[in-house]
Amino acid sequence: MLFALLAAPSFIDSLLLKFFSEPTVNYVIWPFIQIGLVVVITTGWVAYATYLERKISAFMQARLGPMRVGPWGLLQPIADGLKLLTKEDFIPENADRWIFFVAPYIAVVAAFIVLAVVPFGPDWAVITDVNIGVLFVLAVSSVGVLALILAGWSSNSKYALLGALRSSAQMVSYEVSMGLAIIGALMFARTLSLSGVVGAQASNSIWFLLYQPVGFMIFLVSGIAENNRAPFDLPEAESELVAGFHTEYSGFRWSLFFMAEYTAMVVVTAVATTLYLGGWYFPFVYRLTEAKGYHNVYVVISLLVFLAKAGLLLYLYFWLRWTLPRFRYDQLMDLGWKWMLPAALINIVITAIGVTVIQGLDNPSGMHTIKSLSAGLGLTASGKVIAIAFGIINLFLTAGVLSLINWRSRDFNLKKQRRQIRLVDLPKGKPAVMPASPGDVVSEARP
């Protein structure tokens, strides 16, 4: 069975070549098969990601989660899907009908189209390798904001409009730091192609996470914020905005938004894996399979490695969602513009200095730091040590500079906020007076 599966690509290839010319097979039929597979698998994965999320959240709260549909509730996503398909597709009065219709499709397309350039594995596991892949990912995923704005505007509902405003502001502000965070990794990869980034990590046998801990953290936080997931799920804050931009949607259109959200999550985890966790690269896999001639085994194992890494990151999403409370809106903007953006900029500067230092140290007489420049920045062992050291120094330097920049600003620490309020309200040197009862407060303490 497994052998048949592994032999399948070459078999289908020879079968197709009997009917079509070689360019047709290579550039039309194979991509269609790949696209079909990716769409089907991603849709199924998205459906079961909802199941997983419900299960994991239940386990974290000592509950069982869905249990009634099928064994262990495994058919729950199918039941949910059927329910959503049979529900009424409600359109609110005075809604802008066409925009209301189109918005969910934009959301889904923007989320799904990124999967075209994600390298799931080597060789035939990539749909297409665009040489500006990273740029493409950033550009297309920011189109998703458009869908939210259109949905919120066309719904003719105050909650939807407020949710759309919030989410668009949030996505725009976090996209900046996300884009800047990537640059650090690209300095080591020396290419914008996502396959090239993985290739650079594979040929150096290293994950860029080691060079770029700060970049990875910024990318993850920005990614979570860009996907409007908890703790940054302000656009969907149930307690304030009912359901945010998709308040007025129901049935199939609502499920499209839901699918778009989960697909966007899958996309961000896939891109984070590609850029920082080595993509499909895992030590020893190449030497044990490809070098011995088992090409398809190599591709499939690499594919599984990629899925495992992306799955781990997806678990992090669920984990964070069920651990952290929601941020306040000002805290969210504060984090985005005062912490994430400067951190990303500092990361770029320090990484650039690090790369320059490594290149400067490489001379024929003394140290030998650079192996080759053919696939990414090929470093020798000493070069790697220097790069990793720069990464760790980067962590502390970034934290130091950030606290220097933000030393006067209110931050997330409620204690510190209270202290600052006390310092503003009271003359210096006088200790604060504890209020006699919870009822009477500031008034008599003021001069």
Added chain:
Amino acid sequence: MPLVPVPKSTFVQKLKRFFMVDLLKGMAVTLGFNIGALTDKDSVAGKGIYTEQYPKVRPDVAPRFHGAPRLNMDPETHDTLCIACNLCALACPEDCIDVIPMDVEVIVAGKPRRKKVLDEFIFDTSRCMFCALCQEACPTYCLELTQDFELATYSRAGFVWNREMLEQGRETVKYES
């Protein structure tokens, strides 16, 4: 905002904030529960799943739990053990028991005698507070409050149990596990 004297954070506190110790602690708690749900099967360490699959798996009630009333019968003759002495009705603080006796002719040692036997037994479970004083008062261990807890009905009249219900028990839907 109330004025609360807040001490300046110490170096250790600052260090904790820098390494996000509180965040990691919170994440450790949720991860612990997640792992506990998968490994701690019977909730031995207190991190397992608390949910009971109720209609499928019936919970174990406490040993001294008082639930639905029952009139016990003689296991051999299947006659009721109740002697219609009315002690339970007298003991009941809520007056929810009605014992209706009747006289029957029996022949004892060749002579016809009149004997008081139980005709009907009315037990209003909507007024019962399950104190089990009736059970204490019963001289023949006939009336007993069992461990059965499913007493809900669709109507107010359904709460009033007659003799047949008390002796046979009420029919409830049982789900297979």
